[in-house]
Amino acid sequence: MIHDQHKKLGSVFTVSFFGLKVTFLIGPEASGHFYQGLESEISHGNTFEFLVPIFGKEVGYGVDIPTRTEQMHFYTEALKLSKRRSNVDPMVKEVEDYFSKWGQHGVVDFKHEFEKLIMLVSSRCLLGKEVREKMFGEVYMLFRELYNGMHLTSVLFPYTPSPMNRRRDRARNKLSKILIDIVRSRKAASDQVERDVLQNLIDSKYKDGRNTTEEEVTGLIIMLLFGGNHTSSVTSTWTGAYLLSHESCLTAVVEEQKKMIRKYGNHIDYNVLQEMNTLHCCIKETLRMHPVQPINLRKVHKNFTVQTREGNEYEIPRGHTIASPVLYNNSLPHIYKDPATYDPDRFSLGREEDRVGGKFSYMSFGGGRHKCVGEAYAYMQIKVTWSHLLRNFELKLVTPFPKTNWSKLVPEPKGKVMVSFKRVAAA
Template structure:
């Protein structure tokens, strides 16, 4: 998005919420609940007193604003802006209902209405809760660990073939390399061999146009007849036609009795059935695969880049991760071929990825719409009633660096997740929310870790790497904050 600070994005989303208040008026009347107790509401910042947090938000970002208000008001506070109340929840102690509440009590659909034209009606955020829950089950089934085991070979093949194009030594922008690698892996494991082998360039172009639906104007006005929205809709229509033909072709082959079971997520979605026995439609498969690709592509490439930047900036951890690879290679007897079981043993690399996610979460702030009021107790023992109709915000960017949860939170230290410390578990259930949590936790968490570990285990085994550009700042102009600028890495191939 064309912004220079995530704070601006958040502020403009607030303004957008205000513009749709009229449309939400009926919903608000229907969901306005009666007080559930006589407990006080959280402290509210409004009117003239809102000027300072807005100034901090716009100039320094959501993390600085949250820090300032948290220090002044505690772990639960409300910003009231044009009649819209956004209640911030800071710390794992106050996040249970945020992540665990039922859809009838707390929802995030209104926040993601701009995704409906991208995914299609009847899919994801454009479906009723019963249908959406079943569709999430389809995703879950396709990305379960036993299924992921079958994708490892394809992931590794894509990595090997891509990195075979590198010379014996050289310098690359690792951010660009991660984007290309993850795209190839996603195309192979998610979209299917038809896309990977015949239509990858066309699909890539269409997905890029479809991503225009994540621009600021499209987020605020998803149905406005803007050039960006028209390109988004045209790309969506072409992708729907492409996948419809693939789904029909696979189903015809199955009906004719000479169907070869494909080993990809697309086939799993084609074979999925609702509880009443109804199979998924071509339109639903298209929307579900687009949803997965949006979730997998940007987040995995960004996390892969942050992982590399962090590893290559901390010699101790680079050495530890490389030694782990050598040990696993000795144990398995083949330095270049690593299977699913070996990936599960890469505890050091896993913790390095997890620590990169803690420090650079791909979703800086989680939002929900509260439909029914509830009470909570803060770390300090104060009880508040949160009224229905409020929007809730969980600032993961701030929560992941709370010093009473994470020791020296601004230091890259994967040991904090090791068996001796386990700071994320000691801090409470929702201390680590890089993949969300509770009812809406990311179904692709295991897949994402495996994909990133396949890439970096191969790099660590086969190359000597060095970060030659400064450690990157964060580019807050993207919906998924990413490393800013080029991330230049020199490489030297290790002899076989």
């Protein structure tokens, strides 16, 4: 639909959905205000109302814009560079421990393996040892219940007392109780300070000096895990499917790991991860072709004007919903050469196709005022996982390259992604 309308009407066009006027902004040239406009001019509106029962009324889309903005700053502080560096060691340990349980050879479902592994890593780095060591199984199942409840009916009717919504609410209440008990326990044991994201959120203060409440910390950590865990596991799976289907790409990332081993031995820290440029480009290309949020929506509160690549100007009226179709924009041929082809080299020095149309050419992590605060953490987590796999296993895709399951909130590979593995001798 978007392709046909773009070809017929140009880079800015409006479509009516059940009486709702949605204006699509195609290309980086028309996208600036979408990502940089003030919240008083464009905002999420009630687009994400369906997430309030999951995250809570005290955080995110359940609070006013100034409060939400401050809460986003809490995330920025908790995930800043100095703290990300300290997360590499526990990430590496979790990954090594997990894959040490694999045998010498076998067949696994990547979707299942990455889903569980990423949750283990998050439990260690974000939630801390209480959850990781004592109650991981319960927390993991509760989060799965939340994810599984994200279907079209719960998105359209989030407060309807349907069986699916009831299961979602029960899981959320149980998860909330677990996290609140941990917060209370930490506050009572003030002499034992943890160095994880949960503790950072507990210690956060608003500009007026107010501390975060137990309910706010619970909502913030659920929002962070909900936004990051599933997206990282899905991206890890897609990355694997592409690497194992493109021999030249797989050879390149394996050679890069051999180079890292020659230079640093088996040691991996933040600086080593930063040198894995080939793997980084492979993950980035995966996200170009499979952004975790294929389309972004905003509500217009004040008229504004956009200019297209062709130089045409359009006024977007108040009351419209505006859409930035990330997946479509990531495939524009005047930005990306052969956009349907998996080509990680398009981001290499000298090509850098993601800069061809300016800073809004690549929007898989959002941009401007709406840049994903967890981007660097996500890359780090996926690199740790894949660097270990590439160093220690020969992998082959057993099932056909997966199709996309569009019924999920985060489009994921459809069905199982079966991969055979064979452990290789340590380098």
